[in-house]
């Protein structure tokens with residue numbers, strides 16, 4: 672599943688292709704949205720915004736196309752009216768000058784006014800966007816009383832806590848902060864919570880800027896230069912079950928928290944704070 676950094680990169684590609692341009696044609700696969708094709712034709716794309724894993728394409732008539740990729744959705748930006756070879760179902764196409772932005776397989780697509788965005792059941796309740804927020808906002812959220820007694824392993828996947836964190840970022844953030852997934856904010860010192868906020872924003876931005884890499888860039892660069900595949904240098908712990916910790920050499924452990932896999936180092940992330 673794409674996480675905040677991947678959605679932001681998709682948004683950048685869409686924005687680069689469409690921003691400022693008048694729309695030639697919008698195609699909606701869903702019958703209930705087809706009435707908007709007419710109201711969006713000829714309008715200009717103003718910006719492409721992300722909120723966690725949600726994406727909003729804003730048009731100059733105050734309408735916005737909202738999409739959430741869930742597990743299978745995928746964006747393509749292509750030369751106008753050219754389609755990728757895929758068995759996926761085309762759900763949305765925005766044709767604009769010499770480019771088309773195409774969304775396949777996503778089931779959550781809507782057209783919203785600003786008022787509808789403000790009271791949207793998902794968008795209106797999201798926590799700070801982990802790619803865009805600064806660490807002070809993230810720290811304020813971590814310190815909020817309503818999260819204090821929830822285990823970090825499940826809390827980090829809650830989009831009301833931090834928007835845009837998914838499975839790989841969760842494992843990576845906990846490792847860099849040196850925190851065991853069973854710890855709750857109430858178990859941690861102020862320094863540890865500050866480290867958690869710092870790790871969340873630093874890793875999300877690193878992943879956004881460096882094509883999904885969350886590992887230290889020097890370490891990743893050295894491994895890449897040695898001919899290691901991306902799967903071997905991309906992360907600190909995620910997907911590295913049984914491999915040596917990059918800091919202490921202990922075998923990385925795999926567990927499941929909130930029904931999804933999580934990797935951590937039993938030495939660098941002790942269960943007692």
Ligand SMILES: [Zn+2]
Nearest residue numbers: 916919936939
């Ligand atoms: Zn370790």
